[in-house]
Amino acid sequence: MDLPQVVNRDEWLTARKELLTAEKEALLAQDAVSARRRALPIVKIDKDYTFEGPEGKLRLVDLFEGRRQLIIYHFMFGPDQDEGHNSCSLLVDNISHEEHLHANNTTIALVSRAPIAKLTPFRNRMGWTIPWYSSFGGDFNYDFHATNDEAVAPVEYNYKDKDTLIAKGTPWYTDGEWQGLSVFLRDGDDVYHTYSAYERGIDPLVNTYTYLDLTPLGRQSHVTQFALHDTYDA
Template sequence: DWFEAHRAHLAREKELTRFRDRIAAERRQLPWLKLRKDYVFESEQGPRKLADLFAGNSQLIVYHFMMTPGSDHRCEGCSFLADHIDGANLHLRHHDVSLVVVSRAPLAEILPYKRRMGWKFEWISSFASDFNFDMQVSFTDGQIASGDTTYNFERRPLRSRDLPGSSVFYRDGNGDIFLTFTSRARGGDPLIGAYHYLDMTPKGRNETGPFHGLMDWVRLHDDYDGEPEAEADCCHGRATLAQARTP
């Protein structure tokens, strides 16, 4: 009975795999948007344009890490995802893909946290450009006050000035850059390998707390054996990301 039940379920797993392959193929057929702005970022190597971030590859993935200028909060959800980047990046850079992390906070606020977490990926600041706003992952106070905020292709009121997501770009032989795909809200789940391990276990993700998501249990990887962040900042950040992670 155990064998037959698992064999029947395997048919559903294979159906999901084939469906995921079809969705990926459809994704590659989506229209591209040509970028006409020449964005400049602050990096450890000095000012860098968007074209420089490709580092000789034709494809670029940008992860938008929630870090608002001047804020002391460090997002557990973005950090959870970022813990999975370095291993994948070892292989991506050898397969015509560059991956960088971008936040709106100034570089001087980014680098101490990067060192604390021990991450090796390139993390740059878009503080002096419109990049985050044009990618619809950052919002002005005026937009938030008026409710004129669009995130994940949906216009809805938001409270946070910064939200997470991924943006994918292609640079052709003429040097033209195109936005080919964006992923927001729960679109980041496939990038979190720990979730795929949990999905195989009897208890699954076991997210039964007030937010019914990763904010119920995930901590910064050096906080599991220590004290969490101050409650006020922690809860604000968790509610914000939980809002972003709704389907």
């Protein structure tokens, strides 16, 4: 492979300081974006969504586990699939101890359309402790644009309709299960939708990317080439 340019220590230090300036500018820009995200208006959820967990049926408000905030990761695992998607699994592998979120009045959970009888064994196989719920038979995935089926609801992914997705050269997003993230706020029994993200908007949640981006070889592969963590030696 080709190495980056080889220089002496003084030349490296000059280049590193120039990069440091750009890094600080990027952090300040990200701080401003985060402030705008917190200031987004919110939408009250009026539909009665039903989920199934290992212990039975739950409502959306139940998924908060009594906390004020709820982050849901829309995990790609459809009813006709037998195991979870590799890129979604990579993201969940990167979720740190939930206690840190809980201490800040925030619950994180996974939601997929596969039945709970498929989700729980895969969760156990991966060694995850994060709650995982099935939305099988309901509208939740379609309403929050993590599943596209034109026969059920108008196609939309990452705030683009079907025609836009096709024109952009991403027709695969017009059908099937796709990853996403949605955030909710609870006020008593009232639940509000505050934020959703898709595609590369989810990249910051994957610490593996962050570590690899520090290295000269970078990520080295497209996300779809990452495997389930228990298969690398297979």
